[in-house]
Amino acid sequence: MKKRVVMTIAGIMGGTFTSSAVALAQTKTSVEERGPVQESTISIPDSEILAEEKEVAATIESTTTTSTIKTTSDSLEKALEATTSETSSTESGSASQSSASQHRKEIETEETSLKAQTTSTVLTGMIGTSQWSLDPTSGELTIGPGVFSDDVSSAFDSISNVKKVTFSGPVKAGKSLKSLFSSWFALLSIERLDYLDTSQVTDMSYMFTNCTGLQTLDVSNFDTSQVTNMSMMFYNCRGLQTLDVSNFETSQVTDMSYMFDACSGLQTLDVSNFETSQVTDMSSMFDACSGLQTLDVSNFDTSQVTNMRGMFFLCTGLQTLDVSNFDTSQVTDMNNMFAGCKALQTLDLSNFNTNQVTDMAGMFSSCDKIQTVNVSNFDTSQVTNMRGMFSHCWELQALDVTKFDTSKVTDMSDMFYGCKELQTLDVSNFDTSQVIYMSDMFGECSGLQTLDVSNFDTSQVIYMSDMFGECRGLQTLDVSNFDTSQVINMSSMFADCRGLQTLDITNFDTSQVTNMSSMFADCRGLQTLDITNFDTSQVTNMSNMFDGCRGLQTLDVSKFDTSKVTGMIYMFRDCSGLQTLDVTKFNTSQVTYMWNMFSGCSGLQTLDLSNFDTSQVTNTDEMFDNCDALKKITLGAKSIFGTKTNTNLPSIADTSLYTGRWIGVNTSNTYSDSNTFMSNYDGSVPDTYVWEKASVLNSTLEPSSVRVHSESEVEWTWKITNSSSKSAENVYSDITLPEGLKIDKNSVKKNNLPVSVDDINGMNNLGTLSSNETVTFTFKTIVSGKPDKWLELMGKVTWEDNGIRTVNSSNKVKIIDEEQKDKGNQTNDLELLSVPVGFRYGILNKSNTPQTIHLNARNYQTHTNVVTDGFYTRLRDDRTKDNGWKLTAQLSDFSDETNSTVLTNSGIALKMENMKIESIKNRDTPQESIDQNPTGTPSTVSTNETLISGQAAKTLINAQANEGHGTWQLRIPFDKVSLTVPANTGEINKNYTATLTWSLDDTP
Structure with missing residues (x-):
């Protein structure tokens, strides 16, 4: 006779929220114990009698609720992005980290093209007098004693998928070890590297490049006294947690470029004893070492260095960095030098000699935490590129650039972009006579209260797009002396300068301008704007030009030459203060898009569009949306709108005075409603149409x-x-x-x-x-x-x-036909939508040994699709700002139906394997499907996870900022959900239940 324990995991809808706005979904597990069951008897020898079996079955059900969602800081739409788990290269400035980007592309290509050895025959070869052999089954490469040839860069080109390297005896290296183990992505370990005599080596460049699988690497015995080139030596060894180079003798080294680039796993790196007096190139030396919290380069002799481009680029973990003793007198390139050092609080550059530097693009870009940086002594007389120099320095509160010599600078685009905390910035002495690019120069400097650009020489400038975009704090801005004769792009130039009350642009020469889109968008504080002298003969895009200028009471565009304009979408949207608008002379023969052109002009009562030619227009969607006061429209023979798309001309307010119909003043031609008016008007009966005086x-x-x-x-x-x-x-x-x-x-x-x-x-x-x-x-x-x-x-x-x-x-x-429980009322932008109803494991025989059980199809007779399709936990993130989120799961202790017995510290484990994330398109519609090419996939997804009853929750998905937007689900295969029950767990004749809690947090 067997004693049985029956376990079931059942679920309910419901849940609570944590203080950090966590939405919970619960899944319960119940276990029922039954009394003795009569079994047939079989004679078994005493030696074969086994201990009593205990059979356990389990079922898991789920519920969902959501909480009030917290919001985090504004999304950094243009911010430099980097991760600590994967290295990335981000360009800030006119010149990018091109070399690093190219090598990273090579990583991706080579990682995906690794070929496994298919033969079982041991492969052999020679490097100089040293014989090597590769066991393709184990992937172990053995290098025998001998002397290496001087060039080993192609020594192992004939083999791949090496997982382990062992030196079996002393090896004398020649002059070069360049690329010896380069791009061995499968390599997990190198043993007895101390056998390698490197005393004659001069070139170690690329030696371990792309050895991404290495967790440890002992180079502590390397003799580097003759080495001159260490470029990219450890490039992309992202698996390394530690690396001891403290004994390296670097007195002969001239090139350290990219030496530790993308070693994102390193937590510490001791280079304090490096002798760098001969080094000329340190570009990207520590690029993307995102795991480093500290780095001592205080003793570096940089007197010969000419290139520091990207030297500390994306060192996102560094909180301090002492470069106060750096001799930069020979340096010509500081592009992106400190870009992406998001944790740096201070940076002492007071001793920097920059008299040779020509490129400072992106130098401090995305140094998020720096509040002050002293560049007052910088000699910038040779600099030609300052693109993005201080961009995304979100917390920078003071910046003295009054002594900057900018006489040779040609690019100032994005220079101060995103310096939101700056309240003052003195650029009044800037010599901008050579500048060509000023786009986004002060973009998103929303904290600036004043800005004096009155002396700017803009005679060479061709790009001014977004130049003052989102400078919301400015009350005044004097651009009256700007020479704009060469400018071709003024798109978003003053966009979102909502604090401006006046703006004098009467002297603007716009004869070369082709793009005026969003030029004054959301300048909601402007009461007047004189643009009567604008030459718009070359303009092709006027979309959003006055979008959101709700403060304007009048706007004279009667002289606009629009003969080349193709885009007028949102041109006057939300100009709610305008009561009249003269567009009678607009030439729209080239316009293809007009959607939302007048939408939100709630004050407009009349519009004369009789001269509009819409023959080329393909879209007039919502052209008159929310023009609720528009009661008089004059149309000509070619001003046809609604037959193309829905203009959303508002329905006439149904009062006792109006029937809801439109009627021609001169022809008495009628249309039953606004939609019919727009969709049926074909130009055959031109007239001025008004509301007909007379239910919805x-x-x-x-x-x-x-x-x-x-x-x-x-x-x-x-x-x-x-x-x-x-x-x-x-x-x-x-x-x-x-x-x-x-x-x-x-x-x-x-x-x-x-x-x-x-x-x-x-x-x-x-x-x-x-x-x-x-x-x-x-x-x-x-x-x-x-x-x-x-x-x-x-x-x-x-x-x-x-x-x-x-x-x-x-x-x-x-x-x-699913084992899913859905959330009925979907009210939040971020919430769980559906979770598994239950994992039912049936009846188990009690045993004095641990046992693992899987789901059985016979326990799912009602909704059989779950057997083939599996379970899933679905959520949505429809927030306007993609701040990220986190999905966790927690398994409670098992208890019986009356809660009289709780299996605390039982060690019962629920294991979910082969899980995958799926992006859902067109949720809850007949067109719902899984997106095969999703964007913004969360960077961290657990494929396999084990939940121990009564222990803390585990993270299954972690979506960082700008990830996980839309609808996603974690798919759990039916046959990969198992329950492991320790020996002698539970009592017979009882049904045990555990709760599986799904939690959705609004921050990663």
Whole structure:
């Protein structure tokens, strides 16, 4: 006779939230113990009698809820991005980290093209007099004693997939070890490297480049006394946690470029004893060493160095860096030198000699934490490139550039972009006579209160796009003396300068400008703007030009030459203060896009568009959206809008004065409503159309759940609302049921009172629906049909008012066959949507040894799709700012049905394997599918995870900023969910339950 324990993991909907806005979904696990079960008897020799078995079964169910979501800092749309788990190269400035980027591309190419050895024959070869052999089965390469040839860069070109290297005896290296182990991605270890005599070596460049699998590397015995080239020696050894180079003799080295680039796993690196007196190139030396918290380079002799480009680029973990003793008198390139050092709080550059430097682009870009940086003594007389020099220095509060000699600078684009904390910035002495690029120069300097650019010589400038974009704090800005005769791009030049009250641009020469898109967008503080002298003869793009200029009371664009303009989308959107706008002379013969051109111009009462030629226009969507006061429109023979797309000309307010129709002043030609007016007007009856002086019902159908099981019940809410000021008479409502939906006639209610089904099948006259009155019908339907089928319920409402009027509404439900529990009311931008209902493991025999059990299809007879499709936990992030999120899971202790027995510290383990993340397109629609080419996939996803009952939650998905936007789900295969029950766990005749809690946090 066997004693059995029955375990079930069952779930409920519900949950709580942590203080950091965590949404929880719960999954319960229950275990039922049964009494002795009679079994058939088989004779077994005493020696074969086994200990009693204990059989355990488990089932897991889930629930979801969401919390009030916290918001974090503004998304850094243009910020330099870097990760600590993977190295990346980001360009800030006119010149990029091109060499590093190229090598990283090579990494990706070579990593994906590794070829496994398919033969079992041991491979052999020679390097000089040293014989090597490779066991392709184990991947172990053995290098025998001998003397290496001087060139070993191609010594192992004939082999691949080496996992281990062992030196079996002393090896004398020649002059070069360049690329000896380069790009051995599968390499996990190198043993007895101390056998390698490097005393004659002069070149160690690329020696361990791209050995991404190495966790440890002992080079402590290397004799580097003759080495002159260490370029890229450890490049992309991202798996290394430690690296001892403290004994390196570097007195002969001239090239250390990219030496430790992308060693992102290093937590410490001792280079304090490096003798660098001969080094000329330190470019990208520590590039992307994102794991380093400290780095001592205080003793570096840099007197011969000419290139420091990207030297500390993306050292995101460094909090301090002492370069106060650096001799930079020979340096010509400091491009991106400290870019991406996000943790640095201070930086002493007071002794920097920059008189030879020509490139400072991106030098301090994305030094997020630095509040002050002393560059007051910088000699910039040779600098030609300052692009992005201080960009994204979000916390920089003071900056003295008054002594900058900018006489040779040609590029100042993005120079101060994103310096949001700066309240003052004195650039009044800047010599900008050679500058060509000023785009984004002061972009997002939202803290600036004043800015004096009145002396800027802009005679050579061709790009001014976003030059002052988002300088929200500026109250005044004097650009009256700007020479803009060469400028071709002024897009977003003053965009979001919402604090400006006045702006004098009367002297602007715009004869060369081709792009004025968003030029004054969201300058909501401007009351007046004189652009009467603008020469727009070359302009091709005026989209968003005055978008959001809600403070303007007048705007004279009557002289605009728009003969070359192709884009006018959002041109006057939200200019809500304008009551008149003269566009009668606009030449729109080349315009292809006009959507939202006047949308939000809620003050406009008349528009004369009779001269508009829309023959080339392909899209006029929402052109008049929210132009609620527009009651007079003059149209010509070629000003045709709505036949192309929906202009959203607002419906006429239905009052006792208006019928809702448009009528021609001269022709009496009528259109029944605004939509018909726009969609049917074909130019055959030009006229000035106005509202005709003389009811509107809205209808919505909502199911209680969009995803339902067959034979289940769905409750529908049908709201019919009179949104007008006039009563609607003889109202009828008629429901059309698809095959698969059957109405429960006894469930029909009108405003919570039982009524006949004839009230919603078009048989009964509902009478008159007064202004603002709402009739709410509720009724239930029974769902039947095959899984994955969508059933659409349609509602039609008719009434009389100057003829028969109709409004239709519909909604759909999907029949599902899943073991999923959905969140009914989806109200938050970030929330869990669906979690597994349960993991049921059935009955287990109690055993004095541990046992692992898997899900069995016989326990899932109702919803069989789960056996093939598995389970999933689905969530959505529809927030406007992609701040990231985190999904965790926690398994509680098991307890019986009465909670009288709790299996604390039981060690029961729930293991989920082969999990994968999926991006969902068109969620909860018939077009729902898995996106095969998603963007923004979360960077951290657990493929396999084990949850121990009663222990802390584990992170399954971690989405960083700008990741995980949209709908995602973690897919869990049915046959990969197992439960391991330790020996002698539980009591018989009891059913144990555990709760699996799914948590969604609004920050990674």
